[in-house]
Amino acid sequence: MKSDTGIPDSLGEWLKDQPSDDIVISSRIRLARNLSEFNFPNRSSGPELEEVKNILFSVLDNWQKQDGEKNLLHFDMEKLDELEREVLIERHLISRALAENPAGSSTYIDKAQSLSLMVNEEDHLRMQFIKTGAGLEKAWEEADDFDDFLEEKLDYAFSSRLGYLTACPTNLGTGLRASVMLHLPGLNMTDEIGRLLGGVGKFGFTVRGIFGEGTDSEGSIYQLSNQVTLGYREEDIIDNLYGILHRIREKEVKARKMLEEERSGDIKNKIMRAFGILRHSYKVNYLESIHFASLLLLGDYYQLFSEFDRDKLMELMILTRPAHLQLYSGDRNRTDRGDIRRAELIKESLSSFKI
Amino acid sequence: MKSDTGIPDSLGEWLKDQPSDDIVISSRIRLARNLSEFNFPNRSSGPELEEVKNILFSVLDNWQKQDGEKNLLHFDMEKLDELEREVLIERHLISRALAENPAGSSTYIDKAQSLSLMVNEEDHLRMQFIKTGAGLEKAWEEADDFDDFLEEKLDYAFSSRLGYLTACPTNLGTGLRASVMLHLPGLNMTDEIGRLLGGVGKFGFTVRGIFGEGTDSEGSIYQLSNQVTLGYREEDIIDNLYGILHRIREKEVKARKMLEEERSGDIKNKIMRAFGILRHSYKVNYLESIHFASLLLLGDYYQLFSEFDRDKLMELMILTRPAHLQLYSGDRNRTDRGDIRRAELIKESLSSFKI
Numbered sequence: 008m009k010s011d012t013g014i015p016d017s018l019g020e021w022l023k024d025q026p027s028d029d030i031v032i033s034s035r036i037r038l039a040r041n042l043s044e045f046n047f048p049n050r051s052s053g054p055e056l057e058e059v060k061n062i063l064f065s066v067l068d069n070w071q072k073q074d075g076e077k078n079l080l081h082f083d084m085e086k087l088d089e090l091e092r093e094v095l096i097e098r099h100l101i102s103r104a105l106a107e108n109p110a111g112s113s114t115y116i117d118k119a120q121s122l123s124l125m126v127n128e129e130d131h132l133r134m135q136f137i138k139t140g141a142g143l144e145k146a147w148e149e150a151d152d153f154d155d156f157l158e159e160k161l162d163y164a165f166s167s168r169l170g171y172l173t174a175c176p177t178n179l180g181t182g183l184r185a186s187v188m189l190h191l192p193g194l195n196m197t198d199e200i201g202r203l204l205g206g207v208g209k210f211g212f213t214v215r216g217i218f219g220e221g222t223d224s225e226g227s228i229y230q231l232s233n234q235v236t237l238g239y240r241e242e243d244i245i246d247n248l249y250g251i252l253h254r255i256r257e258k259e260v261k262a263r264k265m266l267e268e269e270r271s272g273d274i275k276n277k278i279m280r281a282f283g284i285l286r287h288s289y290k291v292n293y294l295e296s297i298h299f300a301s302l303l304l305l306g307d308y309y310q311l312f313s314e315f316d317r318d319k320l321m322e323l324m325i326l327t328r329p330a331h332l333q334l335y336s337g338d339r340n341r342t343d344r345g346d347i348r349r350a351e352l353i354k355e356s357l358s359s360f361k362i
Numbered sequence: 363m364k365s366d367t368g369i370p371d372s373l374g375e376w377l378k379d380q381p382s383d384d385i386v387i388s389s390r391i392r393l394a395r396n397l398s399e400f401n402f403p404n405r406s407s408g409p410e411l412e413e414v415k416n417i418l419f420s421v422l423d424n425w426q427k428q429d430g431e432k433n434l435l436h437f438d439m440e441k442l443d444e445l446e447r448e449v450l451i452e453r454h455l456i457s458r459a460l461a462e463n464p465a466g467s468s469t470y471i472d473k474a475q476s477l478s479l480m481v482n483e484e485d486h487l488r489m490q491f492i493k494t495g496a497g498l499e500k501a502w503e504e505a506d507d508f509d510d511f512l513e514e515k516l517d518y519a520f521s522s523r524l525g526y527l528t529a530c531p532t533n534l535g536t537g538l539r540a541s542v543m544l545h546l547p548g549l550n551m552t553d554e555i556g557r558l559l560g561g562v563g564k565f566g567f568t569v570r571g572i573f574g575e576g577t578d579s580e581g582s583i584y585q586l587s588n589q590v591t592l593g594y595r596e597e598d599i600i601d602n603l604y605g606i607l608h609r610i611r612e613k614e615v616k617a618r619k620m621l622e623e624e625r626s627g628d629i630k631n632k633i634m635r636a637f638g639i640l641r642h643s644y645k646v647n648y649l650e651s652i653h654f655a656s657l658l659l660l661g662d663y664y665q666l667f668s669e670f671d672r673d674k675l676m677e678l679m680i681l682t683r684p685a686h687l688q689l690y691s692g693d694r695n696r697t698d699r700g701d702i703r704r705a706e707l708i709k710e711s712l713s714s715f716k717i
Contacts (some may be wrong), residue, residue, distance in 0.1 A: 283642025291630040
């Protein structure tokens with residue numbers, strides 16, 4: 008297994024081939040698991056954490072050898088510097104909690120960066136499977152197979168009454184968090200998003216903005232996920248989430264249609280200006296870039312562009328994040344020119360786009 | 363003399379060859395004169411107004427014959443429709459008061475549209491001479507010569523104590539209004555414009571925003587003119603105005619330098635975005651177009667453009683005015699698509715500009 012060879016330049020495959028006519032950007036399955044013979048990480052000492060790391064390393068190394076294609080990369084979190092850890096957060100591969108408490112923890116990612124494993128974060132093992140678009144079943148299938156493999160080798164902390172035991176009771180039972188990242192510009196522009204955010208709670212789900220607090224998420228990007236992990240089968244959680252997703256999709260499509268019919272000129276203008284600003288700015292801050300990129304995605308949906316490359320735009324939305332800009336700028340120590348570099352990178356990336 | 367042949371497509375020559383490194387867009391001399399044997403227009407009956415018109419027509423026809431190059435065009439204001447009158451306002455050739463009360467009045471303009479004569483506006487005759495840049499002396503010279511010619515043929519209402527008599531006492535004496543149109547983005551962006559507007563009053567001058575009320579004129583375009591017409595020689599009024607202008611110019615240059623030194627990135631960003639928006643918008647309203655065009659002028663001053671055509675931009679600022687857009691759209695009756703047509707015209711006109 009390759010260890011600490013540096014973060015790969017390429018980005019996750021889930022950024023590619025996203026459907027331009029759907030609201031779902033990506034799907035994610037996360038499982039929380041613990042080893043029965045060890046304390047939870049927050050109650051562990053250094054040597055105990057080390058032991059957990061070693062056990063998991065050996066099992067994962069074994070898993071990888073069964074399939075040479077996996078190419079797991081292994082990062083000792085303490086050996087990465089702050090900027091590198093931030094880059095992994097920006098790629099959705101690790102949590103901020105892990106980055107801020109790297110002691111005794113490690114991370115594994117596969118070549119496609121669609122699988123990531125955090126060791127000794129809140130739980131001994133957090134596994135995450137990301138897929139492009141509405142790919143929850145596929146992600147669940149892989150997660151389930153992988154979990155079955157591990158369960159044969161490891162002694163999971165499990166109770167016949169409570170299911171899988173986790174450090175935080177909100178993860179008890181299945182240990183499953185299923186989520187989809189959604190692009191909802193229609194509901195945002197028609198101010199219907201607030202009602203949606205309030206409404207899904209009673210079904211045991213939550214919708215939250217990715218960029219910014221409350222309803223007004225920059226770029227209209229939201230995450231829908233299950234709140235309840237206990238008392239349901241995994242498949243039911245996923246089915247229920249799809250049920251909610253189906254209703255959100257209908258509402259979003261309706262909102263986009265309404266915007267097209269009733270505010271066509273204004274929307275077109277917003278989109279074309281967003282393109283003009285991204286193509287010409289001297290400086291762009293990150294939240295602005297998300298805001299304008301979101302309008303470009305909507306422009307693609309409305310087929311306003313004669314040349315458009317969604318994969319490139321989705322990658323750009325990661326590459327223009329602050330830590331990425333800094334790590335790949337060739338001058339890691341300078342943060343002050345970030346907005347200027349972002350503008351340059353955007354301009355270059357969008358040079359093939361045509362409206 | 364050509365009468366009612368339609369408004370020429372070409373715009374005034376004062377729009378051309380404006381200095382890009384100065385704050386003065388144009389200079390204007392206006393003289394108010396009345397004929398002694400007739401009531402002021404607001405106290406005249408129809409036949410009396412007609413008589414004044416005829417007298418002036420014959421004198422102006424005579425003047426024109428002395429110099430075939432003048433090519434005076436004559437418009438009976440009642441024969442122009444509302445849109446055509448609005449177009450003359452947008453070109454700064456007639457006043458709104460004249461356009462709104464066209465009965466018994468007429469207008470003469472020369473080929474270059476640097477001379478315009480309003481008959482039976484507030485006074486029997488209002489003469490206006492516009493020159494590009496800081497050309498007040500040249501405008502005054504032409505105005506004075508022209509006025510001398512007319513004075514030989516006409517019996518002006520004149521009092522040895524009060525000077526030229528006018529319908530409104532604010533024009534008594536010289537009947538002279540000297541004004542310069544200024545572009546003051548530096549003073550506007552550094553919020554120093556308010557002090558300037560308040561300060562010139564005590565010298566008998568006034569500065570007012572052209573677009574919008576108060577200090578915050580869209581596009582940072584202001585007019586400096588004399589308030590006092592009585593008790594000074596014409597040359598002194600002009601000299602004093604130049605004195606004020608000189609101080610404003612120094613302040614503006616200082617403000618632009620300060621912006622360049624202390625807020626360079628932000629200013630550059632504003633200018634580049636303005637260009638991006640103008641190059642890509644689907645709709646642009648008139649005040650926005652002035653706002654962004656002003657930023658482009660500032661960009662030219664800072665030499666940010668590799669390709670720039672100031673004459674074209676200045677013409678565009680007239681051609682994109684609402685009545686111009688409507689008259690030249692080929693569909694005079696539609697006003698609703700003005701913002702879209704404006705965006706198209708701007709896009710086309712700026713296609714040769716490069717940043």
